Amino acid sequence: MALRLMISLPSKQRCLGVYQNLMPMASLGARNVNYQERQNYSSRSERINERRSKKLLVLSFGIAGAAAVSWLLHHQGKKHQNVSASAPIVPGMKRLDLPSYTMEEVAKHSSVENGGKVWVTYGIGVYDITPFIDQHPGGDKILLAAGGSVEPFWMLYGVHKEPGILAMLEQYRIGNISEEEAKSATSNMEDPYAVDPRRHPALKPSSLKPYNAEPPPGLLVDSFLSPSDLFYVRNHLPVPEVDPATYELEITGIGVKNVTLNLKDLERYKTYSVTAAIQCAGNRRSEMSKVKPVKGLAWGQCAIGNAEWSGPRLYDVLRDAGLKEGQPGVQHVQFEGLDTDPTNVPYGASIPIEKAMDPNGDVILATKMNGQPLSRDHGFPVRVIVPGVVGARNVKWLGKITVSGKESDSHWQQGDYKGFSPSVDWNNVDFSKSPAIQELPVISAICDPVDGESVTITNGKLKVRGYAWSGGGREIIRVDITADKGKTWHVAEFTAKDSRKPPRHWGWTLWTAEVPVEAKTGGEVEIWVKAVDSSYNTQPESFENIWNLRGVLNNAYHRIRVNTKGRKGK
Missing domain, CATH: 2.60.40.650 (Immunoglobulin-like)
Structure with missing residues (x-):
């Protein structure tokens, strides 16, 4: 099977090597995270880029921290026994009423095995996050921060650095570390978003890291085709740096040959152009949150755009790889992006085979937007465009296509982008009971x-x-x-x-x-x-x-x- 690799992109084996090398220094202590699968990529370790690697370590803290805060939002009624209702408390600052610990002691609390506990730090504070490990929606990703600092999370998702969320985290405070150790916990880390592309100043961000933004309403409807620079941006992770000279797209799965295509290979296919609107599932979320708070970016009405997308049809590419119509056992076509999370898992999604292999479904592997090469924010060099379907399935920076007998296992397919009854809340939600959003309503x-x-x-x-x-x-x-x-x-x-x-x-x-x-x-x-x-x-x-x-x-x-x-x- 061919391997997909971007020279300037933090690929899976890079992440593994860096996490394993740097985690002891950062006192992550995530000892029970299984990295065996990622070690399969060790043959490519000579391509590790040290600067990008440090940024990915920050990202590992960030997603773990995001999960922790997400859990806190859902369980904000819990009060820690050591928090005084009358004393003014500044989250992350020294608490004279609590004991002091060293980072070495914090690092020992990195697993719930054998009755153990999981501690993390924020600022000078030490927090026991054991109660929400089992309930964490992101699975074992939270263990990447076990025994270490979650502070780099605030570098990644500044929108969460709000007094209410910090106060909720403070409810699980158990102690302090020294100022010197608090500084050393993040001293070797860089901003993983430092190489993100420049954006048009007219865009209105709903978050900066990752960058998500929409154009002003008046500009949105000035043109039938939305200019690339003013098209809404939805990113889940840092924007990867992809070298077009070494770009490869892997195709694998049921009924197809294992194929690796580069950009020149894709250019040999007939080019199709499709005018299609892409809309985020959360478009207009800020209006719904007025009824009752919801989780997600506070989008206005402009998380939507309309463009002409050009590239080969997915139908033609899969047929050329050997897939036959009506292939037994095939249910979904899965897509993986070249943007990866700290556990080396890429952003992923899938669409039903009926859409993917319908020549009239107009699913294309777009290399151009409004006649120009895709910009980095919009998926350069290749993005799958699935017309009529929620933006989350239009995977950017496409690196792999898998013809499969099931949906993608991705968090964004299984644990997000689903609708529920108004009576469902974070105490009784079961994401397995709701289908993933595909087509969007009027x-x-x-x-x-x-x-x-x-x-x-x-x-x-x-x-x-x-x-x-x-x-x-x-x-x-x-x-x-x-x-x-x-x-x-x-x-x-x-x-x-x-x-x-x-x-x-x-x-x-x-x-x-x-x-x-x-x-x-x-x-x-x-x-x-x-x-x-x-x-x-x-x-x-x-x-x-x-x-x-x-x-x-x-x-x-x-x-x-x-x-x-x-x-x-x-």
């Missing part, structure tokens, strides 16, 4: 004006612009607007839309409307929008009945409130 949003804006009413009407889209290749057939809370509705005019017919209508629809407004100057107007697709699916009226703990599938009516500052004309 959605629309107002992008101009924006919520809270002061507007001028012209001839008794307010001009409104926005987008609408539906997954599964369904076409938008109508967009309805109201300025009187549903008493009267007005049909929007389409200004740009995909020319393909359903079920291959992958692009979004841009619309505009001039809505009659009765409000006086200085009054407030509430505007609602809903869309209807070619299957006559429409949006639910409110978020209350579609609330879910992960804040995904946010497709209720979009509502904004604007203030009228004046009138023109009649």
